[in-house]
Amino acid sequence: MSLRTRQADFNNKNKNDTSMSRQQWLDPIVVTLNGTPCIEEYVKIGDDPRGRLIYYFLFSNDPAIEIDLSLIDNSTRPGLPRSDWRPRAEALVDKLKEKIRFEVLHGTTRN
Structure with a gap:
């Protein structure tokens, strides 16, 4: 199943969801992350x-490696202190993204 087909199916299934946890996949773009092309x-x-x-790193016709980073606000849960968590979470994601490196050698992948 292609990425766009999977995305359309997922969005169609959730189109009537009105909750704050409703997920909608936005259009993917091709980027280069630390010298490696990816989606x-x-x-x-x-x-x-x-x-x-x-992030989807494509080493063949199908995604070979998928990295999924979720930013979740737990500060609204009862008993937890409220905080401005988003800037810290985004800074952590940026640091993680800086460390991602892939090298493809003779059909094998090393990270």
């Missing part, structure tokens, strides 16, 4: 257009 896709969760970030 970057955001999943909107509720009103948050950057609730989930997915």
Whole structure:
């Protein structure tokens, strides 16, 4: 199943969901992450257009490696202190993305 087909199926299944946890896959784009071409896709969760970030590293016709980063606000849960968590979470994602490296050697993958 292609990425766009999977995305359309997922969005169609969730189109009537009105909850704050409703997920909507946004259009993927081709980017280069640390010298490696990949597909970057955001999943909107509720009103948050950057609730989930997915990278697909293509070493063949199918995604060979998928990295899925979810930013989840737990500060609204009862008993937990409220905080401005988003800037810290985004800074952590940026640091993680800086460390991602892939090298393809003779049909094998090393990270």
